[in-house]
Amino acid sequence: MSGISRALGALPTMARVGFADAVAYRAEMLIWILATTMPLVMMPLWLAVTRDGPVQGMTSSDVVAYFLATFIARQLTSCWAAWQINWEVRQGSLSMRLLRPISPIFAYMVEHLTALPIRLVIALPLTMTLLVVLAGETLPDTAALWALTVLSMLGAWVLTFFVQLAIGALSLFMQSSIRIMDVWFAGYMVFSGYLIPLRMFPGWVRGVLDWLPFRYQIGLPVELLTGAHALPEAASLVVRQWAFALLAMAIGIFVWKRGVARFSAYGG
């Protein structure tokens, strides 16, 4: 049996065990969800800003739709691979992972993806209801735009996962790469649209942000979910997002492989 068919054969069990692990601690799971509620905190702040009229073309109902969509996108695209890899390197448990006859990258992906369903069960119905009731007219209005929205959610997850894989794998070269992740996360918070809608930035800053990966980690799926783009523009942005995702994938796999080789050369 080839490595790929073995991995696919193991997938259902890996997914089931990953899900069981994700729901093992109910309190921890709820805290994690609460930790990602920053968009719901930002919503009233931006509502105060837009109370007297639209700011940069954004009305109060746009603000509501935007931050509800941001909350949904955050639930669907969050990932903690960088922290996990750092912890495993430090604890030495990476050795046990490397001894299993399955790609560690594939195993990390499955572990992280299987944590999503429970967050969907808890977070999505409430938020989608609010989004439809409060801002239903902003949702994508064609099947093609919905398809692009789903594709951009997936692209955001792939981009986030491989960025975290690359940064996490840097811990195989240095004592810890958590600080690097902190710096990246700071950039993500400010420039991705997570806390500040990107249209609030001056035009030249938005021009720069178009060519940085942060927007494609959360901003683009949110823009598509709130109907900010017509089909041709949406398609072009999703293509650009996947280009970033594939680049992150190439970098992540490269850094991981070099890191594991170094780990094998110097310690373990």
Next chain:
Amino acid sequence: MITVRELAKHYRVHERAPGMRSALRSLFRRTYKTVRAVDGVSFEIAAGERVGFLGPNGAGKTTTLKVLSGLLHPTSGAVTVDGHVPQRRERAFLEKITLVMGQKQQLIWDLPPAETFELNRAIYGVPRARFDETMSELTALLELGELVKKPTRELSLGERMKCELAAALIHRPRVLFLDEPTIGLDVSMQVIFRDFIKRYNERWNATLILTSHYMDDVAALCPRVIVIDKGTLSFDGSLETLVQRIRPEKRVVLRFERSVAAADVAALGMVVSHADLVATLRVPQDAVRDLVSRALATLPVADLTVESPPLEEVMSELFARSRAERDSAAATAEAT
């Protein structure tokens, strides 16, 4: 099964003296030293052999096991395990081996061990029928019972180690690397472990390399020992030969019916200890019969046993000798 030729594993480690000044200096100029964790070790192990790796802390035992299991790349030398070069970590190789480290775990912390077993079944592609058969064997031999249904975090160390061992054996590996598997376990649990590992070896003709600080583990499991000290191989042979070479003597333990004067015991030979009604004497092997006869003739002996010297003593003497030889060689080199 396992061939190791001139294996060397050297590390370059950063070192600095304690203190702020040294910390600041190391920001700009780092000093490194090369640690020779393993330095030119060669040996061969046949299929089905049980071999104990002995050596003091930092001797290079764990490093050697990590090279053999493919976790570390050797600096130089050649290693093969059942025809595989471990460092390539091919799937076929990983399916044949297992590494149990007493201080590292593969069990998923928040889930019952049964989930890790299932996960390993899927990852190693073990057919369901064979998995069920293996699990029922492991459950019976290791007395797992209800343990597999409790979250790992709620298990005691001994219970956890039993489950770790089961998780490591689900794919029926042909080569077992066991690094301090009984560390922290109580005596009865150690005995269960040893019995189980011996049975596994006999049933599946599995090759076994064990490192342990508990000499009882090694004595019970390993007919052959390889002693590594400071990265070099200092002995490879049977445990009996090792003991003969380092301490070619026996211990005679005498239990008396009533108190005996120290001088009377000393008259028999070298006294190791004498307290209350028990005395232990050290005697060359060829003088055991004579000493026993004299003791029975002259003292109120209620019971006596003839024992080999404790393995711990043999090992500490071996390491002390190695250290002395190294110091002497270093002194000679310095003088010339």
